[in-house]
Amino acid sequence: ILATLVVPGVVETLVRSSAVRIFVCNAMTEPGETDGYGVAEHLRALATHGLTVDALDYVVVNASPIPRKVRARYETEGAQPVSADFAVAAGPPTVVRAELLEPGPVVRHAPDKLGRILRDLAGARGGWATDGRAAEEWVRS
Template sequence: MTGSAKAAEYRPRIVVIGGGTGLSVMLRGLKEKPVDITAIVTVADDGGSSGRLRSELSMVPPGDIRNVLTALADTEPLLGKMLEYRFKRGRGLAGHSLGNLILAAMQEITGDFVTGVRELSRVLAVRGRVLPASGTAIVLRAEMEDGTVVVGESKIPLAGGKIRRVSIEPADVAPLPDALEAIRMSDAILIGPGSLYTSILPNLLVPGITKAIAESDALKIFICNVMTQPGETDNYTVSDHLDAVKEHVGQDLFDYVIVNNGEIPEQVQSKYAEKGAKAVHLDLDEVTRKGYKVIADRLVLFRTYLRHDARKLSQHIYQLVESWMFKKR
């Protein structure tokens, strides 16, 4: 095989770090591109079905892992709905997601959560790898501006205060070696979208994760949320998001920031305002002054909720990665 043929076959290695619905939406678009995806997912969830399984079975909370597996799986729509199905009745069963229960079963069958995820990925024909940031569940703590401390990922957005800083326990939790290796071998690293303090930062606070990102010569991109999140990022601008990351990890990590600059219909804004959310303002001058390059486009779709336009977002990501790799050759 010629060198040019090998080059044509090469698939850029992209590591995506985060958690929550926003990450899953993006991955549904990105998996359609000719790229090799590794998703590194938060293990701080302590609410709902994930929290119950975490407590009762001493396992890594499976909810965010399940969402990402479903997003990357090459499955029939009915199977995806089945994995997401949440039981409404049954003593001890109500509230549980079937996908979470399957992951719990896979841990029992294989003897290890990470192995269970890998085997389920094979069954679901997942396009890429899905890894927890750590093989151990972590507890998230938030220090609020008034000095109070809120313990628990699910409780932090409900506290109603302004977050000064989040931290994890145990602080010296071991990162998953496969996650560090994926970062080291990557061509591009994407962080976000997702809840800033409860989905994104918990990954970056796992010892070794940020160091591996900083030392990598990969392209580093921050995908900013479309809307602020009540109890986490009230009134935050794009630069506020970036500042929060820098304050927690101690350095600038990103080369590019991808943001939405499309108009959001007034009726949609009103619907979100009722819950205390509004569009994240792009303070372009401040973001560029801090040294970030900005890709801004209309990147939203509205159905029941506002979501990133996965197709357009993935196209911007792929073009950036291709251009970055071309310059490195």
């Protein structure tokens, strides 16, 4: 995403846009690139490139536990789960914590789970429960 933000005019267009702006945070750090990053540091990196946190409507963060065996394999490669260390007193953005990962030996966002969340968030501004329930369990507040 950072490479996209350095293209002239992209940040300005995003900030001016009336579209719903959603940042989906990585579930794992990238060795040598985002070592030690939590959600807050990812957002600081966006801000360094001009996309400040107040320009976002939602920040989507994984809440799925990563199985010990899978986590251990990633740790040997220098990767760690991204810490959900970001909170907002009053939005925007709204932080949405949800179980996003698909089962298996690789840490990946499950397209069906993430897709439902993105569809729901893009379709309505605010009013969603953000306590980590799966998208199909969300209720309007």
